[in-house]
Amino acid sequence: MQPKTVLITGSSSGIGRATADAFLDEGWEVYATARNPADVETLGERGCSIATLDVTEDDDVERVVDRILDEQGRIDCLVNNAGYAQFGPIEDVPADAVHRQFDVNVYGPHRLTRAVLPHMRRRREGTIVNVSSVAGRLAFPGGGVYCGSKFALEAMTDALRAEVDEYGVDAVLIEPGPVETAFTDRAADELEGVERSGAYESFYEVFEDTQAIGGGGPGAVPPERVAEDIVDAASSTKPASRVPVGTLARVSVLGRFVPDAARDRLFSLLDRLR
Numbered sequence: 001m002q003p004k005t006v007l008i009t010g011s012s013s014g015i016g017r018a019t020a021d022a023f024l025d026e027g028w029e030v031y032a033t034a035r036n037p038a039d040v041e042t043l044g045e046r047g048c049s050i051a052t053l054d055v056t057e058d059d060d061v062e063r064v065v066d067r068i069l070d071e072q073g074r075i076d077c078l079v080n081n082a083g084y085a086q087f088g089p090i091e092d093v094p095a096d097a098v099h100r101q102f103d104v105n106v107y108g109p110h111r112l113t114r115a116v117l118p119h120m121r122r123r124r125e126g127t128i129v130n131v132s133s134v135a136g137r138l139a140f141p142g143g144g145v146y147c148g149s150k151f152a153l154e155a156m157t158d159a160l161r162a163e164v165d166e167y168g169v170d171a172v173l174i175e176p177g178p179v180e181t182a183f184t185d186r187a188a189d190e191l192e193g194v195e196r197s198g199a200y201e202s203f204y205e206v207f208e209d210t211q212a213i214g215g216g217g218p219g220a221v222p223p224e225r226v227a228e229d230i231v232d233a234a235s236s237t238k239p240a241s242r243v244p245v246g247t248l249a250r251v252s253v254l255g256r257f258v259p260d261a262a263r264d265r266l267f268s269l270l271d272r273l274r
């Protein structure tokens with residue numbers, strides 16, 4: 001029997017790399033993609049097909065999807081994993097940084113989804129797994145732009161799920177809390193591009209130690225743990241629509257049901273306690 005085929009974005013590190021490994025272990029045909037193909041060479045040596053794919057480039061998306069369909073005749077699963085965090089208070093983040101954030105985290109998955117869907121609809125089969133975050137369920141001060149991108153991804157995935165249900169296609173949101181990856185380093189780099197107004201220095205003190213928000217903090221899970229849930233979702237005939245990953249994620253998403261006023265008070269209390 002022909003193995004199932006998966007296309008993964010952002011496979012150079014972290015969750016994307018672990019996900020490529022996990023699908024390989026399950027016998028899938030894996031297309032591990034990255035902006036720089038040198039970053040996925042070792043995955044190639046392990047048996048993945050590798051390809052250059054920047055999710056902000058329409059031509060890359062079209063070329064890679066066409067190649068997989070030529071070589072395999074099928075794409076059973078798309079994992080929209082590529083993403084990063086643009087932190088910073090709303091006032092301080094310039095519009096072009098907001099645009100870049102949405103280009104990668106929201107328009108990227110949208111480009112890939114549009115590219116694979118005609119094929120999945122024709123086969124009446126397929127799973128689109130979108131790697132969101134707890135930040136897609138709960139917005140926090142200093143994280144408005146990143147949370148906004150993940151909220152948008154969540155909304156589009158919810159709409160998509162209902163649209164493609166009649167074609168046998170599933171759409172799943174993976175919602176990790178902190179994961180031990182390079183995420184926090186990239187977030188720290190992006191924060192350097194923010195134009196500090198001087199009005200929000202207390203936030204920068206927190207974000208200068210972005211380990212508190214991303215991978216190195218308490219309750220963080222290894223990327224392999226997230227990969228496991230992604231492979232499960234792709235392999236299930238009826239996957240859950242949302243999968244919070246890790247205890248911290250399962251508890252944090254409940255914050256969504258706390259009344260706004262209480263949540264605002266909690267954030268202001270946390271700020272005073274620092």
Ligand SMILES: NC(=O)c1ccc[n+]([C@@H]2O[C@H](COP(=O)([O-])OP(=O)(O)OC[C@H]3O[C@@H](n4cnc5c(N)ncnc54)[C@H](OP(=O)(O)O)[C@@H]3O)[C@@H](O)[C@H]2O)c1
Pocket residue numbers: 009010011012013014015016034035036039053054055056081082083084085104131132133134175176177178179180181182183184186213214215223
């Ligand atoms: N780590 C966490 O705490 C955490 C928590 C919740 C959700 N997430 C989500 O998990 C996903 C993966 O992040 P990670 O934690 O594994 O971090 P990571 O190790 O930094 O990996 C991010 C991946 O995204 C890729 N990427 C960034 N911009 C891209 C673009 N324009 N085109 C293609 N690929 C691009 C990176 O490639 P380059 O190497 O080329 O930059 C890298 O492979 C992200 O969507 C993130 O929002 C992470």
